[in-house]
Amino acid sequence: MIGIEQYQKIQEYKELGLAQTKTAKALGITYSSVSKYWNMSEEDYVREAEQEKYHMDNYRQYILEQLKICPQIRDTNVYLKLMEAFPDLQVKRATFYRYMKALREQHGYQHTSKRKISPREVSPPGYEAQADFGQYKLKDMYGRIVRVYFFCMVLSYSRMKFVCFSPDPFTTKTGIKVHNYAFQCVWQV
Structure with missing residues (x-):
């Protein structure tokens, strides 16, 4: 659903006699969105917005629990947890995102501080690397969702990257193996 400002702009362009395609291009939204709201009255728009808001209220308690656990959690992470x-x-x-913004303002969970960015120290070659493990959901060739686990390493000086994928979660033993394999591959280059 589009915001009230965009709805009002659509109505302004309609009164000016602008075509729906030009309105969509001017506002940077799809033609189908413009045509949906082109003949919609403001009362209907408000009713639809309220109905959509109430739909999200069904998940309000779950979202608030996530915010209580970690107030600085990103809205994208809450969205992904909610979908899961x-x-x-x-x-x-x-x-x-509109609902989250309103909910954060209502309950005082605003993002208080922006990230502070500082320049990194340049370390000598071979001195340090950054390593991390992760997982991602993909569809296999049969359309089933499978998890793929990966290990990444980036050398600080050269920014050379190494990635190793696995169908199984990494254990301490396999973690040590991929670290050693990463160092072998990096030194061979």
Whole structure:
């Protein structure tokens, strides 16, 4: 759903006699969105917005629990957790982000500080590297969702990258093996 400002702009362009395609281009939204709201009255728009808001209220308690656990959590992470916990949820990202903004303001969970960025010290070659483990969900060739686990290492000086994928989660033993393999591959180059 589009915001009230965009709805009002659509109505302004309609009164000016602008075509729907030109309105969509001017506002940077899809033609289907413009045509949906082109003949919609403001009362209908408000009713639809309220209905969408109430839909998200069904998940309000879960979202508030996530915010209580970690107030600085990013809205994207809350969205992903929500989709994982409630696979049947059908909500657009823009609607979710608007709801999160209102919820944060209402309960005092605003993002208080921006990230501080400072220049990194340049270390000598071979001195340090950054390593991390992760996982990602992918569809296999049969359409089933599978998890793929990976290990990444980036050398600080040269920014050379190494990645190792695994179908199984990494254990301490396999973690040590991929570290050693990463060092072998890096030194061979």
